[in-house]
Amino acid sequence: MTHSFDKNYWDKTWSGERAPAMSAGDPNPHLINEVGGLEPGTAFDAGCGAGAEAIWLAKQGWAVTGADVADAALGYAKDRAAAAGVNDQLRWVQADLSTWEPDMQYDLVTTHYAHPAMPQLDFYDRIADWVAPGGTLLIVGHLHHEHSTPAHSTISEGAHRREHGHTHPPVEASATAAAMTKRLDPTVWTVITAEESHRSVIGPGGRPDIIDDVVLRAARRS
Numbered sequence: 001m002t003h004s005f006d007k008n009y010w011d012k013t014w015s016g017e018r019a020p021a022m023s024a025g026d027p028n029p030h031l032i033n034e035v036g037g038l039e040p041g042t043a044f045d046a047g048c049g050a051g052a053e054a055i056w057l058a059k060q061g062w063a064v065t066g067a068d069v070a071d072a073a074l075g076y077a078k079d080r081a082a083a084a085g086v087n088d089q090l091r092w093v094q095a096d097l098s099t100w101e102p103d104m105q106y107d108l109v110t111t112h113y114a115h116p117a118m119p120q121l122d123f124y125d126r127i128a129d130w131v132a133p134g135g136t137l138l139i140v141g142h143l144h145h146e147h148s149t150p151a152h153s154t155i156s157e158g159a160h161r162r163e164h165g166h167t168h169p170p171v172e173a174s175a176t177a178a179a180m181t182k183r184l185d186p187t188v189w190t191v192i193t194a195e196e197s198h199r200s201v202i203g204p205g206g207r208p209d210i211i212d213d214v215v216l217r218a219a220r221r222s
Helices: 007-014 029-035 052-059 071-084 120-128 177-182
Strands: 042-046 063-068 090-094 106-112 131-143 161-163 166-168 189-202 208-220
Touching (some): 007 071, 029 052, 029 106, 029 189, 029 208, 052 090, 052 106, 063 071, 071 090, 106 120, 120 131, 120 177, 177 189, 177 208
Parallel strands (some): 042 063, 063 090, 106 131
Antiparallel strands (some): 131 208, 161 166
16 A cells, blocks of 8 residues: 555644644535435444534434544534534544444444545445444545556645546545445445536635545445
């Protein structure tokens, strides 16, 4: 592997100059589209960052555990949760999700662009095991492009290669819908959504950008 998405990397990222802007983001639109109609239960947000998705879930009535490797990210998350008035529905865990294990399974396990210190697809396999029977897995990741270049240990999240207005992530931090779906045992999972999408956003300095997403939603059989 050529990237170093370890605790040191994320601590530096969340303590750097981009952190205030990163912590002010809205919840991912794919989460709202895919989960908005589900009955609330227990939820786990893997790599929760500043907590936008975890807080949105809590506002919908979910009992949420948000986990991230970076203490500074969780500091932002706790402040945002307090401001939103949903502290009672949230639990924050500082953990390296490449090795940490939960003590329960959840009705919903979700992750949004989390990059752990392990291969991306292996990470998705790992968190899928944390879904309870009858529960939902929702993964929103960076779409893999055949022309993506390998990442190096010095790459930063803001230095993803751009081409024609698109942000291309490091190859190790991306996936395709086909590759993700292939990892799910059809005797255990029903795939509901497996899509690759493109959405326009306004990036730093007001610059328009296009985010290429891969979205997988699957229900675990009871």
